[in-house]
Amino acid sequence: MTPEKLLQEYRDRVFRWMRVGLSGNDDLAEDLTQDVFHAALKRFPDYDWSEPMALLHKMSRDRLATHYRKQGAAPGRLPEDAAAALRDMDTALLPEDVLKRAETGRAVNAALALLPAGYGEVLVAKYCEGKSVRSIAAALRKSEKAVESLLFKARREFHQLLSREAQS
Amino acid sequence: MNQPLHDTDPFEINMRELLRRHARPEEVLRPSSASTPAKEDNRVVLLLFALAAVALLAVLAMNRNNERETDSPIVDRPRLAADDSDTTGVDPAVVTFPEGLLLLRAGESRIVSIGDEMGNYTDWQYPDLTGYTLADVREDSLLLKRNGAWYLLRYDRPSQFAQYSPKPGETFSAAAMRHRQADTSSLTQKLPALQYSDTPGLSIFQDLEQWTDVRFHLPEDDRLAKHSFNLTLKQGLTAEQYLRILSQLGPKKIMITRSPLLEEEDADPADLWVTCEDGSMQDAWKGFALALKPLLQGFAVSREEEGAARQMLDDMLADAEARGLEHDQGWESRIRCYQSLADIAMRVGNLETDPWFTNAPYETLIANLDQMPAPAAQWKGMSINDAASLICDAFAVNIICAESVCRPVAKIQNGSVAATGTGLLRDLCNDLNATFYYRGGALIVTADDDASIQDLDTYPVFAADLAPGDRHAPVALEAARLLMADDIFRRRAAAQGKDAESIGASCFLRIGNSLLFVPTFNLYGLHNRINSILYQYRTNGFDRAMEWISQRQSPVVLLLK
Numbered sequence: 001m002t003p004e005k006l007l008q009e010y011r012d013r014v015f016r017w018m019r020v021g022l023s024g025n026d027d028l029a030e031d032l033t034q035d036v037f038h039a040a041l042k043r044f045p046d047y048d049w050s051e052p053m054a055l056l057h058k059m060s061r062d063r064l065a066t067h068y069r070k071q072g073a074a075p076g077r078l079p080e081d082a083a084a085a086l087r088d089m090d091t092a093l094l095p096e097d098v099l100k101r102a103e104t105g106r107a108v109n110a111a112l113a114l115l116p117a118g119y120g121e122v123l124v125a126k127y128c129e130g131k132s133v134r135s136i137a138a139a140l141r142k143s144e145k146a147v148e149s150l151l152f153k154a155r156r157e158f159h160q161l162l163s164r165e166a167q168s
Numbered sequence: 169m170n171q172p173l174h175d176t177d178p179f180e181i182n183m184r185e186l187l188r189r190h191a192r193p194e195e196v197l198r199p200s201s202a203s204t205p206a207k208e209d210n211r212v213v214l215l216l217f218a219l220a221a222v223a224l225l226a227v228l229a230m231n232r233n234n235e236r237e238t239d240s241p242i243v244d245r246p247r248l249a250a251d252d253s254d255t256t257g258v259d260p261a262v263v264t265f266p267e268g269l270l271l272l273r274a275g276e277s278r279i280v281s282i283g284d285e286m287g288n289y290t291d292w293q294y295p296d297l298t299g300y301t302l303a304d305v306r307e308d309s310l311l312l313k314r315n316g317a318w319y320l321l322r323y324d325r326p327s328q329f330a331q332y333s334p335k336p337g338e339t340f341s342a343a344a345m346r347h348r349q350a351d352t353s354s355l356t357q358k359l360p361a362l363q364y365s366d367t368p369g370l371s372i373f374q375d376l377e378q379w380t381d382v383r384f385h386l387p388e389d390d391r392l393a394k395h396s397f398n399l400t401l402k403q404g405l406t407a408e409q410y411l412r413i414l415s416q417l418g419p420k421k422i423m424i425t426r427s428p429l430l431e432e433e434d435a436d437p438a439d440l441w442v443t444c445e446d447g448s449m450q451d452a453w454k455g456f457a458l459a460l461k462p463l464l465q466g467f468a469v470s471r472e473e474e475g476a477a478r479q480m481l482d483d484m485l486a487d488a489e490a491r492g493l494e495h496d497q498g499w500e501s502r503i504r505c506y507q508s509l510a511d512i513a514m515r516v517g518n519l520e521t522d523p524w525f526t527n528a529p530y531e532t533l534i535a536n537l538d539q540m541p542a543p544a545a546q547w548k549g550m551s552i553n554d555a556a557s558l559i560c561d562a563f564a565v566n567i568i569c570a571e572s573v574c575r576p577v578a579k580i581q582n583g584s585v586a587a588t589g590t591g592l593l594r595d596l597c598n599d600l601n602a603t604f605y606y607r608g609g610a611l612i613v614t615a616d617d618d619a620s621i622q623d624l625d626t627y628p629v630f631a632a633d634l635a636p637g638d639r640h641a642p643v644a645l646e647a648a649r650l651l652m653a654d655d656i657f658r659r660r661a662a663a664q665g666k667d668a669e670s671i672g673a674s675c676f677l678r679i680g681n682s683l684l685f686v687p688t689f690n691l692y693g694l695h696n697r698i699n700s701i702l703y704q705y706r707t708n709g710f711d712r713a714m715e716w717i718s719q720r721q722s723p724v725v726l727l728l729k
Contacts, residue, residue: 016196024195090179094186105190113196120197127187155183162186 001049010052011037014060016113020106021064021075032063053114061168078103083166090159104166111161119154126151 014036018029036059040047047055068075078086082098086107098104112120125131125139137147320332 020196089182089186093178094182099185099189104186108186108190109192109196112191112193120193123183123187124191124193124197127184128191128193155179158183159179 001052006037006040006044006049006052010056013053013114013116014056017057017060017110018064020109020113021060022067028067032060032067036060036063057114057164075106076103078107078166083163086166087163089162107162107165110165111158114161115154115157118150119157122147122150123154123158 011033015029015033018032018036019026022029022032036056040056040059049055078101082101082104085092085094085098086104112123115123122136122140125136126133131139133144133147133151137144140147142150318332319329321329
C-alpha cells in the first residue's frame with residue numbers, strides 16, 4: 001500500500017460514509033474526510049495497512065464520534081439485539097421492528113457507501129430493482145458467471161460492513 | 169456464509185428488504201455532489217430524446233412497410249421482425265449501453281452519434297454513420313444498411329466497421345432495442361463521463377503518417393507509459409488508429425467514458441473504454457497526452473475561441489454604452505482591463521503562431537512589454553489591486569490577487585527576476601530555489617526545470633506534510649501561505665479552529681489558458697475541489713466553472729485569465 005493508492009482507492013468511500021453519517025452534509029463530510037486522510041498520511045508508516053478499509057473505518061468513526069460529542073448530540077444507536085440480528089441475517093429472517101428502524105437504514109447506507117466501486121451498484125440492481133443476473137450481465141456486457149461472482153463478493157462484503165456498522 | 173441463491177434463503181430475503189426499504193443509491197454510490205450533472209441539463213437531454221423517439225417510431229414503421237413492399241424474400245439476408253408488438257411502448261430512439269447512449273434520429277433515417285447520458289456525443293469514437301440506415305440493434309453490435317449492402321458496427325471494435333455478410337437464416341429483431349433499454353436504464357446511473365475538451369495543438373497536425381511511430385514517444389515515466397498503453401488497449405485501437413481519430417477532431421471535444429461496475433480482476437479489454445477511477449483515468453489521459461508530447465508543444469488558442477472572446481468583450485462594451493453608463497463609473501476601464509488581460513493571454517497563448525511573438529525568448533517578451541498593443545499598455549498602467557477587483561467583478565468570483573503573479577512574468581530563476589513588481593515571486597524563488605516560468609498563457613510553478621507543463625494540468629500539488637516526496641510541495645505550501653491574506657479564507661479557517669497558515673494542500677491549476685490557485689485545508693478537499701472544477705470546466709466551460717466556484721464560495725483564486 002502506498003499513500004497514493006490509499007487515497008485513490010478509499011477516499012471516495014470514506015467521503016460517502018461520512019456523508020451518510022452526517023445526513024448529507026457534504027461540506028462537513030468533506031472536511032472530516034480530509035481529517036481522516038490527513039491523519040492517515042501523516043503517520044502512514046506507523047500503521048499496519050494490511051486491512052486499509054478497516055483502519056480507515058475506525059478512524060472515520062472516531063472522527064465522527066468526536067464531531068458529535070462537540071455538537072452534544074449524536075444519532076441513535078441500534079440496540080444490541082438488533083445489531084445481533086443484522087449480524088446473523090444470513091441464518092434468520094430479520095424481525096420487522098429491526099427492518100423498519102431508522103438506525104438500520106443508516107447502517108445499510110453506511111455499509112453501501114463503504115463498498116468497493118461496482119459492488120453497491122450491482123446490489124441495488126439486484127435487490128432494489130429486482131433485476132435478474134442475466135439482465136445485469138447484459139447491461140454490464142459481462143458473462144452471467146462474472147456477475148454472479150461479483151454479486152457473491154458484494155453480498156459478503158456488504159454483510160461484513162453492515163455487521164460492523166450495526167455494532168458501532 | 170454460503171452463497172445465497174434462492175428467495176427462500178433468509179439472507180436473500182433480508183437483503184431485499186433492507187435494500188428496498190433503506191438504500192439511497194443516489195447518495196451513497198456517487199462520489200460527490202459536484203459530479204452530478206445539472207438537472208436542467210438532464211431535462212433538456214431527455215426532452216430531445218423523447219422528440220427523437222417519436223420521430224424514429226414513425227420512420228421505423230415507414231421503413232418496415234417499405235421493406236415489405238420492395239424486398240423479395242431471400243434466405244441469406246437479415247430481416248426486421250414483423251411483430252409490431254415488439255416495439256409497443258418502446259423508446260427506440262435511445263439505446264443505452266454501459267459506456268453511453270446511442271442516439272438514433274429517425275427523422276433522417278440515420279444514426280446521428282453516440283454519446284453519454286448527458287448528451288455529449290462521442291462521435292469521435294465511431295465512424296461517420298451518415299447515410300446508413302439502422303437495421304438492427306444487437307447486444308454487441310449494430311447492423312446497418314446502405315445502398316443495399318449490410319454493415320456491422322461492433323461497439324467494442326468501431327475501427328473494424330465493415331461490410332457484413334449475414335449467415336443463412338440469420339434473423340434479428342427490433343425487440344433487442346427494447347431489451348437493451350429496459351435492462352440498463354438504472355445501471356447507467358453512473359458517474360458522468362469525463363470530458364476532455366480543447367485539446368491543444370492537435371488540429372495543426374494534418375499529416376498522420378509522421379505519427380505512426382507514436383509508441384516510441386511514450387513518456388519516460390513507466391507508470392504513465394503503462395496507463396497510456398492500457399488506454400490504447402482498452403480502446404481496441406492501435407496508437408496509430410487512435411491518433412488518426414484524434415487528429416481528425418480538430419477543436420472538437422474528446423470524451424473518455426467508463427463504467428464503474430467492472431472489477432479489475434474481471435476486466436476484459438473488450439468490455440470497457442477505460443476502467444480506472446477518476447484520478448487514475450486522468451493519469452491515463454495524461455499518459456496518453458505525454459505520449460503525444462510532440463503534438464502538444466504548442467498551445468494555440470483557436471481562432472474560434474479568440475473570436476468568441478473578443479465578441480464577448482465588444483458586447484460588454486456596447487452594453488455599457490447602451491445603458492448610458494458614464495466612464496467614471498468604471499465600466500469602460502473594467503472592460504478595457506479585461507480586454508487587456510485577454511489580449512495578453514491570447515498573444516502569449518499563441519506564442520508559436522503569433523508573428524509578434526515568434527521566436528522571441530521569454531525574457532525578450534517581458535523586456536518588450538511596452539511595445540505590446542495599446543490594451544496591454546493600458547493594463548500595465550493599472551495597479552494590480554485595482555485590476556484584481558475589476559476581474560473579480562467580471563467573473564463574480566472570490567479573488568485573492570497576489571501582486572505580480574497577475575502579470576505575464578517571464579522565466580524567473582533562482583531569484584533573478586526579469587520583470588518588475590515581482591516581490592512575491594522573488595521571495596518565493598529566493599526561499600525555495602524554485603523556478604517560475606510563464607508558458608502557454610499560464611504561470612507555471614515548479615521546483616525544477618524539467619517539469620513539463622502537463623504536470624499541472626491534472627495533478628494537484630500536495631503540501632509537504634502530506635506528500636513528502638512531491639517535488640512541488642514546498643512551493644505550493646509556501647505560495648499558499650503567502651497568498652492567504654483573504655478574509656474569506658481566514659473566516660473559514662477560524663470557524664474550524666484553524667489559522668490561515670494551517671493550509672494543508674493547495675495547487676495551481678491551469679485550465680485552458682487560465683490559471684487558478686486552489687487553496688484547501690488538506691488533501692481530500694483539494695482533490696475534490698480540483699475534480700469539481702475540472703468537471704465543471706470540461707462539461708460546461710470556463711464561465712460556468714467560475715460561476716460554480718462562486719456559488720460554492722470556495723476561496724479559489726483566479727490568477728490569470
